[in-house]
Amino acid sequence: METIKNALDFSDSPRIDLTIAGLVALFLLVFPIFPHSAFAMATMIQFLMFSLYGMGWNTIGGYGGQVDLGKAQYVGIGAYTTAVMLIRWDVPFWISMPIGMCFAVIWSFIIGYPLFRLKGHYFAIATIATTLVLKDIFEVWDFVGAARGLEISPIKYIPPDFLRLIFKQDVYYYYVILGFFFLGILYVNWFRRSRLGFQLRSIKDNEDVAQSLGINVHWAKVKTYAIATAFVSLVGSFHACYIKNIEPEDTMSLDLSILIALMAMLGGAGSLWGPIIGAGILIPCKSYLKEWLGAQVGLVGIDLIIYAGIIMVISAFEPRGIWGIVEKVRRRKRS
Amino acid sequence: MALLEIHGLIKDFGGLRANDDISITMERGELVGLIGPNGAGKTTLFNCVSGLHPVTSGRVMFDGQDITDLKAHEVARLGLARTFQVYVASGDLNVEENVMVGCFMRTRSPSRARARANEILKDLNLHDVSEFRVSELTVAAQKRVTMATALGSDPKLLLLDEVAAGLNPSEIEEIMADIRHVHEDMGVTVMLIEHVMELVMKVSDRVIVLDSGKKIAEGDPETIVEDPRVIKAYLGERYVREHGGDIG
Ligand SMILES: Nc1ncnc2c1ncn2[C@@H]1O[C@H](COP(=O)(O)OP(=O)(O)OP(=O)(O)O)[C@@H](O)[C@H]1O
Ligand SMILES: [Mg+2]
Numbered sequence: 001m002e003t004i005k006n007a008l009d010f011s012d013s014p015r016i017d018l019t020i021a022g023l024v025a026l027f028l029l030v031f032p033i034f035p036h037s038a039f040a041m042a043t044m045i046q047f048l049m050f051s052l053y054g055m056g057w058n059t060i061g062g063y064g065g066q067v068d069l070g071k072a073q074y075v076g077i078g079a080y081t082t083a084v085m086l087i088r089w090d091v092p093f094w095i096s097m098p099i100g101m102c103f104a105v106i107w108s109f110i111i112g113y114p115l116f117r118l119k120g121h122y123f124a125i126a127t128i129a130t131t132l133v134l135k136d137i138f139e140v141w142d143f144v145g146a147a148r149g150l151e152i153s154p155i156k157y158i159p160p161d162f163l164r165l166i167f168k169q170d171v172y173y174y175y176v177i178l179g180f181f182f183l184g185i186l187y188v189n190w191f192r193r194s195r196l197g198f199q200l201r202s203i204k205d206n207e208d209v210a211q212s213l214g215i216n217v218h219w220a221k222v223k224t225y226a227i228a229t230a231f232v233s234l235v236g237s238f239h240a241c242y243i244k245n246i247e248p249e250d251t252m253s254l255d256l257s258i259l260i261a262l263m264a265m266l267g268g269a270g271s272l273w274g275p276i277i278g279a280g281i282l283i284p285c286k287s288y289l290k291e292w293l294g295a296q297v298g299l300v301g302i303d304l305i306i307y308a309g310i311i312m313v314i315s316a317f318e319p320r321g322i323w324g325i326v327e328k329v330r331r332r333k334r335s
Numbered sequence: 336m337a338l339l340e341i342h343g344l345i346k347d348f349g350g351l352r353a354n355d356d357i358s359i360t361m362e363r364g365e366l367v368g369l370i371g372p373n374g375a376g377k378t379t380l381f382n383c384v385s386g387l388h389p390v391t392s393g394r395v396m397f398d399g400q401d402i403t404d405l406k407a408h409e410v411a412r413l414g415l416a417r418t419f420q421v422y423v424a425s426g427d428l429n430v431e432e433n434v435m436v437g438c439f440m441r442t443r444s445p446s447r448a449r450a451r452a453n454e455i456l457k458d459l460n461l462h463d464v465s466e467f468r469v470s471e472l473t474v475a476a477q478k479r480v481t482m483a484t485a486l487g488s489d490p491k492l493l494l495l496d497e498v499a500a501g502l503n504p505s506e507i508e509e510i511m512a513d514i515r516h517v518h519e520d521m522g523v524t525v526m527l528i529e530h531v532m533e534l535v536m537k538v539s540d541r542v543i544v545l546d547s548g549k550k551i552a553e554g555d556p557e558t559i560v561e562d563p564r565v566i567k568a569y570l571g572e573r574y575v576r577e578h579g580g581d582i583g
Contacts, residue, residue, distance in 0.1 A: 002444060195439045195448070198428070202436045205426035208387055211407035212417050214440035214488055270427060 007190035014330075017273070028178055032171045041170045043287040045242065048177040049235050050283050054264040054275025055184045056231025060224045061261060062269035063197060065204030066116070070127030071260045073134045074229045076252035077104040078236025080138065083150040083246055092163035097237040104233035105226045107134075112225040116218055128254060135252040149247030152240065165241035173242045180234065188272060191227070200224055201270070232260070255304075259286075262307055265314055268323025277322055282310075336399055338363045338492055338524050339384070339415075344393035346376070346383050346548075353379040355548035357393070361492070366518045367526045368539035368556070372568060375545040377528045378420055381494050385417045386410035398491060412440060416490035418481040420497050420528075424469040430480050431456065431465040437487020448487075455483050458521075459513050475506035479513060486517065493517065495527040499534050507534055514538055536560065544568065 010018055031044060053071065061068045081100030085091035091099075115126045139147045157166040167173055191197050199220050202210040207217050240246050250256070263282050268274025289303050318324045339361040346354035353376045361367055369377050382388040384395055386407035395403045402410050416437075424433050434452035435445075442448050456462045459479055464472060469480055478498045485493055495514070499507050511534055518525050518538075529535045535542060536556040544552040544559060546568035552559060559565055 002446060006445060193445050195443050195445070198432065198436050198439055198445075198448075201426055201428055201432075205424055205428070206419075206422060208407070209419060209422055209424075210436075211387065212385055212411055212419075213437050213484065214408050214411035215436075216406075216408045 007186040045174055047279050047283040048181045050279040051276045052184050052235045053232055053260040054279050055188050056228040057260050057264045058275045060228040064200040064224050067124040068127050069124050069257050069261055070131040071232050072252045072256040073131040074104045074232040075236035078233030079240040079246045079251045080144050082237035083240040093165040093241055100237045101230050101233045104229045108226045108229035112222045116221045135248045138248040152244040266321050268321035271323040274323040340396040342394045345391045346379055347391045352548050357550050363524055366540050368535035368542040369528045371545035376548040377545055381496055414491035416485040416488050417494035418485050418496055423477050429466055429468055434483045434487050437484040440488040455486050459483050475502045492524045497528050499531040
């Protein structure tokens with residue numbers, strides 16, 4: 001009971017934030033009613049997906065301060081579990097998604113348990129390495145289609161199929177992921193003020209002090225890593241049904257891992273709204289850039305240069321991202 | 336049964352023996368001062384007792400249980416809390432939330448943790464600053480917040496590492512009152528490391544002196560200040576020879 005109350009309690013956010021959040025939520029709810037291009041719809045769905053990736057990353061990477069550059073491996077596990085189960089055994093999304101989540105969480109324990117003995121940069125590098133290994137395995141594993149990947153053929157189903165999440169119109173996908181988006185916000189809102197949320201912030205500040213306050217630092221990190229993983233795997237499962245064509249290259253790539261971390265960091269690691277702000281800025285940029293670049297041969301890869309630029313700007317000026325700047329300005333006004 | 340028993344504790348850092356065969360017994364309800372020159376091994380002893388450093392040899396018993404090989408968080412959960420000599424919470428938690436982290440050791444519920452944190456903040460007269468970030472406070476208030484955080488876990492034994500360092504006389508008075516309050520009213524057994532002699536001598540029931548990793552003296556404050564070994568440790572060999580050791 002207290003859990004539900006706390007998840008719905010946003011009273012520590014200033015009224016202006018809540019007003020803006022309310023307006024954005026209203027816009028998201030009614031957006032499909034207005035005339036829009038297929039491109040705009042696809043961009044919105046990407047925005048919601050990446051917001052959820054970012055929210056997941058933010059638990060361990062933001063609140064916990066453990067820079068995780070390997071989130072894509074769990075996108076892959078979610079996506080592949082759902083795709084394989086649907087194609088081979090006709091298992092609906094609502095069953096394969098939690099199963100994928102379990103696989104991803106189990107894998108996150110296997111990886112997280114030893115990796116969290118490492119600190120700082122070593123941890124970040126190790127998360128990259130494990131993703132590369134998993135991707136290599138999937139690229140040669142015939143059961144999951146090896147490097148060709150898997151394709152969910154929509155002809156076999158009669159859309160709209162709400163059980164299998166097979167739709168003709170994107171608007172259905174939009175509302176499904178929007179539902180997860182709102183639930184994700186409520187979860188993080190609860191999480192940040194839960195015991196684990198507080199413990200993580202203490203760990204981020206100073207691990208010796210955290211231990212002396214009775215916190216099992218290693219276990220708290222492993223647990224939170226599993227929570228982050230569950231978020232990411234859920235969106236991966238959704239990705240399989242939405243894109244219908246998955247390959248190791250696009251579900252488990254280093255690019256994806258970095259984009260997830262970058263977005264949360266740009267918006268504000270360790271804040272409730274940060275990952276959403278980050279996704280809201282970067283995803284439209286990315287989509288338009290990609291479309292524009294389609295016609296400009298010779299500029300491929302410029303998006304990576306832009307990301308690198310953003311990373312440098314964040315680390316040089318404000319490690320707490322855009323939200324960090326907002327809070328700084330507010331504190332200056334108050335004092 | 337004593338609350339804390341340290342038997343022959345040795346701690347080596349490579350070739351350096353930071354704690355050399357230290358034995359200390361503390362009864363429930365005592366307030367013990369731990370003094371010694373810089374580098375004597377006081378903080379190291381706290382680190383060993385609280386489980387942050389593995390000991391080289393020796394045993395530590397707490398509340399009837401052997402805690403020598405327990406991890407720091409396990410020791411804390413048994414009721415042994417501590418503060419740190421040079422730590423200021425710099426993260427994004429405010430004062431109240433910092434204290435709540437301590438309280439979360441005994442409860443899962445955020446509202447119960449918040450309620451307990453506020454009780455402690457009131458007790459230590461920190462209620463006015465509960466919304467501030469720790470880094471925005473004076474050094475004195477920061478030190479009291481670290482004490483409040485440690486108290487959040489409702490400890491049986493509290494180890495304080497130089498909470499009065501860098502404070503002015505009126506702030507020292509204040510923190511002295513806090514320590515007495517914690518000891519007498521809250522019933523917490525306290526061991527405190529301190530360079531501010533005035534404070535140690537006033538509040539301690541008993542004083543233990545470390546020098547170069549060894550325990551060189553132990554007794555009530557009045558006898559300790561006259562102990563030639565202690566004077567020698569603080570002022571050096573020559574001073575004692577020239578003055579015959581009688582500076583009380
Ligand atoms: N982690 C460590 N690694 C190596 N040497 C250490 C470590 N911690 C402490 N030492 C050394 O152990 C000795 C005792 O240090 P300690 O910090 O315990 O002294 P202290 O009595 O607390 O001194 P101070 O009054 O200055 O705080 C010093 O020589 C110190 O350099
Ligand atoms: Mg010290």
